[in-house]
Amino acid sequence: MAQTGTRSDRYLRLAGTLLAGALGGAVFAWLNTPLPWMLGALFVTTCLALAGTPLELPQQLRRIMITVLGVMLGSAFHADIFDHVVRWFATLAGMVTYIVVSAGLAMWFFQRIGRLDPVTSFFAAAPGGLSEMAVLGPMMGGDERQITLVHATRIVMVMMIIPPAFRIFGGYVPPANLGATAGLLDIDPVDLGMLALAAVGGFVVARALRFPAYQMTGPMLASAAIHIAGVTTARPPFELIAAAQVIIGCGAGVRFAGVSFRELTRPVALSLISTSGLLISATLFALLMSAITGIDFRAIILAYGPGGFAEMTLIALSLGIEVPFVAVHHVGRIFLVVMLASWLSHLIWRRRLPAASGAGNPAPSRKSPPESSN
Numbered sequence: 001m002a003q004t005g006t007r008s009d010r011y012l013r014l015a016g017t018l019l020a021g022a023l024g025g026a027v028f029a030w031l032n033t034p035l036p037w038m039l040g041a042l043f044v045t046t047c048l049a050l051a052g053t054p055l056e057l058p059q060q061l062r063r064i065m066i067t068v069l070g071v072m073l074g075s076a077f078h079a080d081i082f083d084h085v086v087r088w089f090a091t092l093a094g095m096v097t098y099i100v101v102s103a104g105l106a107m108w109f110f111q112r113i114g115r116l117d118p119v120t121s122f123f124a125a126a127p128g129g130l131s132e133m134a135v136l137g138p139m140m141g142g143d144e145r146q147i148t149l150v151h152a153t154r155i156v157m158v159m160m161i162i163p164p165a166f167r168i169f170g171g172y173v174p175p176a177n178l179g180a181t182a183g184l185l186d187i188d189p190v191d192l193g194m195l196a197l198a199a200v201g202g203f204v205v206a207r208a209l210r211f212p213a214y215q216m217t218g219p220m221l222a223s224a225a226i227h228i229a230g231v232t233t234a235r236p237p238f239e240l241i242a243a244a245q246v247i248i249g250c251g252a253g254v255r256f257a258g259v260s261f262r263e264l265t266r267p268v269a270l271s272l273i274s275t276s277g278l279l280i281s282a283t284l285f286a287l288l289m290s291a292i293t294g295i296d297f298r299a300i301i302l303a304y305g306p307g308g309f310a311e312m313t314l315i316a317l318s319l320g321i322e323v324p325f326v327a328v329h330h331v332g333r334i335f336l337v338v339m340l341a342s343w344l345s346h347l348i349w350r351r352r353l354p355a356a357s358g359a360g361n362p363a364p365s366r367k368s369p370p371e372s373s374n
Contacts, residue, residue, distance in 0.1 A: 014057065014058070016055070017254065018246065018247070021044060021246045021250040021253075023044065026040065036245075042160070042250075043160075044253070045249065047253075049255075049257040049258075055257045057254045067203050069216060069313075070223065073220045073223070073313050074225075075234070077227055088328065091289050091303065092328075092329065098281060102127070102281040119142040122344075127278065152255040152256065154278070158279070162305055166315060186237075188234065195223065195232070198222035202221055202223065205222075217331055245314075275306065278306040282304040296321060299316065299321045
């Protein structure tokens, strides 16, 4: 959904997009909503995009801000976290079962009810990263626009439902300063330098090692290491956390730029139905696994929720729920879905597309791992 034009035009669109997102975030913060800067930016930019307003948000800017959230999430790790890891094996197994069952039902729905072709149905149903599915799907002959719109709608829908649901039914109260311990001018320069080193170093190493969702998992693991070791107890300043939420919210809304209502109708309707099914399925599995393991249902529903890695873990951080538990499950989900989708798609469809690479569908690059949008 990228916009075109001169460099100055793109800068103007970027400034307008960020201003609109920040204003939306400020209004939602005034209303004291969950994740206000993210949801406010998402709401405003989605409305503007559907109204035909030119918007712009480079993926490079989004990656930078996702590293900030990774450092923030890593700061929630603590030294005794390893005492709880054994309890997670059962919920990880439950997550694998949930993914297989729910993705299978969603694929059946897209193919039989939605009348999408098998390849498009497969990649639209796989609850992995939007970027990965939007890259792999067209390479195998799927409809890129349908896949992208289905996943974008899923992410937006989950972002709009789960935080308010926690507010209404779970007593979720947005934390002061978004969970940050200090403002940009108040944080110790040494601590700020350690956090910056964790962000940059974690990003570079995770990208080189081809980690799933490397732009978040790398900084998160680096930050977790220095916090577990007691090197620092600081968290990223409030201003950076708010800016990161605005940019992630804008990034989701901009996905709808350049799409007409006519183009949206079918994939959005299909995604609304399938996402509702995913949420119901996640809730049932979470209830079952909570009864079996005794782990807080809220933690499991955030771990299984078919939304973005950043959004689900941020809610966990705000609620005081074990962030490592939620983060590990989402990393596992992204890794599992991307690996299985890549393997199965090549096994089933690659042999049917002998001329795909020479017909405008280039082979996937091995230079860098894919970026995850959810």
